[in-house]
Amino acid sequence: MGQFTKRYAPFLFGIAGLMSCLVDGNDAPSTDPPPPNREPLAGCAAACHGNDVSNAPPKSLSGVTETTAVGVGAHATHLSKASTWHAPILCADCHVVPSEVNSPGHMDGDGKAEVKFSIRAASTWNGTTCASECHGSTAVGGSAPTPTWTKVDGTQVTCGSCHGKPPPAPHPDDQDCAKCHPTMENGNTSFRDPLSHVNGVVDVDNSVGAGCSSCHGSATSSAPPKDLAGNTANTSPRVGAHAKHQGPSDWHREIACSSCHLVPITDAELRHRDGDNIAEVKFDTLNPAGVYTRTTLTCSNNYCHSNGRGNTGTVVWNVPGAKECTSCHPTSGTGMSGRHRLHIQGEDMTCNECHGAVINAQQKIIDAKLHINGVHEIKMANGTFDATARTCANTGCHGTERW
Numbered sequence: 001m002g003q004f005t006k007r008y009a010p011f012l013f014g015i016a017g018l019m020s021c022l023v024d025g026n027d028a029p030s031t032d033p034p035p036p037n038r039e040p041l042a043g044c045a046a047a048c049h050g051n052d053v054s055n056a057p058p059k060s061l062s063g064v065t066e067t068t069a070v071g072v073g074a075h076a077t078h079l080s081k082a083s084t085w086h087a088p089i090l091c092a093d094c095h096v097v098p099s100e101v102n103s104p105g106h107m108d109g110d111g112k113a114e115v116k117f118s119i120r121a122a123s124t125w126n127g128t129t130c131a132s133e134c135h136g137s138t139a140v141g142g143s144a145p146t147p148t149w150t151k152v153d154g155t156q157v158t159c160g161s162c163h164g165k166p167p168p169a170p171h172p173d174d175q176d177c178a179k180c181h182p183t184m185e186n187g188n189t190s191f192r193d194p195l196s197h198v199n200g201v202v203d204v205d206n207s208v209g210a211g212c213s214s215c216h217g218s219a220t221s222s223a224p225p226k227d228l229a230g231n232t233a234n235t236s237p238r239v240g241a242h243a244k245h246q247g248p249s250d251w252h253r254e255i256a257c258s259s260c261h262l263v264p265i266t267d268a269e270l271r272h273r274d275g276d277n278i279a280e281v282k283f284d285t286l287n288p289a290g291v292y293t294r295t296t297l298t299c300s301n302n303y304c305h306s307n308g309r310g311n312t313g314t315v316v317w318n319v320p321g322a323k324e325c326t327s328c329h330p331t332s333g334t335g336m337s338g339r340h341r342l343h344i345q346g347e348d349m350t351c352n353e354c355h356g357a358v359i360n361a362q363q364k365i366i367d368a369k370l371h372i373n374g375v376h377e378i379k380m381a382n383g384t385f386d387a388t389a390r391t392c393a394n395t396g397c398h399g400t401e402r403w
């Protein structure tokens with residue numbers, strides 16, 4: 001949190017900076033904090049560089065707006081206000097920001113801006129490319145770790161440009177980033193917490209790590225039991241079904257803390273212990289409509305329990321008991337999509353005949369990571385299913401039919 005505050009200080013104190021920029025610089029108190037870097041500042045921007053949304057080029061000092069000019073380059077892509085995938089980037093990350101027009105070093109006569117990295121001090125700029133800590137390295141599997149500043153076509157910020165997906169060994173060879181990195185959403189295509197990505201800290205769910213289980217949890221997990229009051233029984237509301245959800249399973253994908261909570265990386269994180277000793281439950285994208293109601297101890301509108309079409313997705317957190325296949329799936333096929341009922345009841349077909357990647361002829365789950373993962377896997381002995389057109393073709397059972 002400290003680093004966050006430090007990064008934003010220039011922004012928070014920016015209005016004062018703006019005033020100093022607009023008045024005669026010589027009269028401004030020398031202790032003024034630097035001006036903000038991303039607001040449309042009349043005094044700083046319009047006159048020499050920038051535009052009405054940012055002080056940064058475009059336009060450059062020579063009035064150029066093309067990103068192929070070194071004075072313009074990738075300013076706009078770095079400084080776009082809200083990013084869905086990375087922490088904000090400030091002028092101060094790459095320049096010493098002058099507190100006023102006449103600050104020493106600002107207009108030093110060479111007609112060029114000095115690039116000086118602050119937060120990522122080990123980064124370098126050679127006039128064409130950056131070797132920066134933000135853009136990863138080949139050691140972590142990045143394919144474009146030294147991006148060209150004037151090449152603004154998106155090819156240097158694809159997933160894999162800065163680090164592998166995932167990075168090479170010794171990093172675990174596991175595609176399910178969200179399981180270990182609470183920054184990522186379930187499905188691993190979007191960021192649950194963009195502020196924590198490319199912020200200089202590798203966020204790893206260390207919920208089994210030292211220190212996490214001193215207040216809640218056990219030697220094997222920081223999830224209750226024990227809860228904050230020392231309860232261990234799974235009928236206790238604050239312990240509930242934690243243990244049932246934990247760890248590898250032979251029938252469903254692994255469920256991370258981040259499926260149900262925003263996971264703190266350190267105990268000291270502000271959103272972690274907010275003073276009421278009540279855990280915040282926030283489901284990930286697999287359960288966009290999911291709600292936990294503390295008064296009734298129920299999870300409802302839950303995808304996991306189940307848009308397998310067995311019930312309304314409501315389940316009680318602290319009522320233990322095995323969750324049979326039938327608690328989430330109607331074996332008759334009734335209530336499920338398309339022609340389930342027709343095939344199961346009318347043709348005596350079994351689940352594996354269409355879902356062969358997930359389940360075998362003995363009706364045992366054979367690939368747990370594909371089950372309750374948000375994707376409907378179709379694999380038949382013959383033929384294909386087109387999920388968009390919702391049709392089956394070349395099945396050997398019948399011609400092309402709509403599901």
Ligand code: HEC
Nearest residue numbers: 037038049055056060061062070071078090091094112113
């Ligand atoms: C990701 C790093 C980065 C960030 C963030 C950044 N700049 Fe720059 N800036 C550069 C680079 C690289 C150059 C080109 C330097 C050179 O010509 O050698 C540059 C050049 C400039 C120039 C000189 C333009 C010219 O015509 O030569 C100005 C003015 C400038 N930046 C202002 C800003 C302001 C204001 C912000 C914040 C709103 C900002 N920059 C944010 C990297 C950055």
Ligand code: HEC
Nearest residue numbers: 140163164165166167171172174175176177179180202204
């Ligand atoms: C089984 C757990 C696990 C999974 C799954 C996982 N990671 Fe990691 N990741 C780690 C650990 C542990 C580290 C090391 C943390 C450290 O060095 O402090 C790490 C570090 C990283 C780093 C930083 C590397 C460095 O040295 O700078 C990146 C980037 C990363 N992971 C990306 C990914 C991506 C992308 C995925 C999914 C495609 C992924 N990880 C999946 C556990 C995992």
Ligand code: HEC
Nearest residue numbers: 134135157159162177181183196197198199200201202203
């Ligand atoms: C501009 C470079 C860049 C791009 C593009 C990029 N990353 Fe990263 N990523 C980093 C850096 C640097 C780290 C090291 C930790 C940090 O600073 O947050 C990182 C860390 C991670 C981690 C470890 C957890 C964390 O946030 O620390 C994951 C997971 C991850 N990235 C996933 C992705 C995925 C998925 C994509 C594509 C959608 C992606 N990254 C694209 C630079 C990048």
Ligand code: HEC
Nearest residue numbers: 207216222223224227228229238245255256257260279294
């Ligand atoms: C399936 C959803 C789910 C998962 C996964 C999950 N939790 Fe929870 N967690 C809950 C619910 C529900 C509560 C109860 C909130 C309440 O009513 O107080 C809770 C409560 C807690 C509490 C507060 C206990 C107390 O004494 O009040 C802690 C601490 C906690 N969880 C940590 C974790 C950790 C750490 C993990 C991962 C190792 C985890 N949880 C995984 C749903 C989940």
Ligand code: HEC
Nearest residue numbers: 207212215261265266267272273274275276277278279280
């Ligand atoms: C000093 C005691 C203490 C330590 C150490 C601690 N926690 Fe917690 N944790 C709490 C309390 C208290 C809550 C209840 C949340 C509240 O008050 O809002 C909680 C809640 C949680 C929750 C539920 C989500 C939430 O924020 O409400 C998770 C997940 C969690 N902790 C994970 C961790 C992890 C991971 C670590 C180690 C990095 C850790 N805790 C270390 C006291 C602690």
Ligand code: HEC
Nearest residue numbers: 307308309329331336337343349350351354376385387403
């Ligand atoms: C004749 C082929 C066929 C059989 C037999 C079949 N399914 Fe399906 N299943 C499908 C198709 C096609 C979909 C739709 C995929 C999509 O939406 O992309 C589907 C989707 C599902 C879904 C997602 C929810 C829904 O209603 O679409 C679940 C859960 C499911 N099947 C479970 C089962 C189970 C359990 C069985 C055995 C009792 C079974 N299926 C038997 C073809 C079949």
Ligand code: HEC
Nearest residue numbers: 304306308324325328351355358371372373374375376377
């Ligand atoms: C907690 C609820 C739940 C339980 C219990 C459950 N399932 Fe599922 N199942 C789902 C959901 C949700 C889906 C939707 C597809 C997905 O996300 O994988 C699904 C999908 C399926 C599919 C379709 C293939 C797929 O994953 O796309 C089959 C077959 C299946 N389940 C069989 C079973 C069998 C056999 C059992 C008992 C061993 C079982 N299920 C227990 C929730 C459950």
